[in-house]
Amino acid sequence: MPKTSKSWAMLNAKCPRCRRGNMFEGGIYKLGSNGINLNCPHCQMVFEIEPGYFYAAMYVSYAMNVAEGGFLWVATFLITGNNDSPWLYLATILGGLFLLSPLNFRYSRVILLYWLSPKVHYHPELDTDMPLDGNSYKWFR
Numbered sequence: 001m002p003k004t005s006k007s008w009a010m011l012n013a014k015c016p017r018c019r020r021g022n023m024f025e026g027g028i029y030k031l032g033s034n035g036i037n038l039n040c041p042h043c044q045m046v047f048e049i050e051p052g053y054f055y056a057a058m059y060v061s062y063a064m065n066v067a068e069g070g071f072l073w074v075a076t077f078l079i080t081g082n083n084d085s086p087w088l089y090l091a092t093i094l095g096g097l098f099l100l101s102p103l104n105f106r107y108s109r110v111i112l113l114y115w116l117s118p119k120v121h122y123h124p125e126l127d128t129d130m131p132l133d134g135n136s137y138k139w140f141r
């Protein structure tokens with residue numbers, strides 16, 4: 001039985017426990033369906049571990065925005081060599097961060113659940129094509 005790699009599961013925003021079910025309802029840039037599922041459709045893990053859990057994803061999102069803004073600033077300087085106008089940097093950084101915001105929203109939650117949640121562990125026995133009995137795996141073990 002092939003096991004799903006962690007990097008592939010993170011890139012595709014799969015459930016951190018079974019690496020099978022989708023964490024989000026639709027595509028990253030599909031408007032109107034970017035919400036996170038309440039439960040994993042495969043193993044029934046509750047993604048929002050406690051009320052307000054995803055507020056912590058704001059800190060991850062903040063760090064991602066700072067890194068991306070720094071990258072855009074350096075890239076703008078290297079491409080244009082601009083030393084005169086701050087408006088070019090401001091427009092590039094704000095526009096770039098606006099375009100990246102759906103990606104930040106999604107991957108900040110993925111990073112929070114995969115790397116920053118010590119109680120969430122991968123369960124290889126759930127990483128299977130067989131349908132699972134949802135109730136027996138609903139809560140953490």
Ligand SMILES: [Zn+2]
Pocket residue numbers: 015016017018019020021040041042043044045
């Ligand atoms: Zn799952």
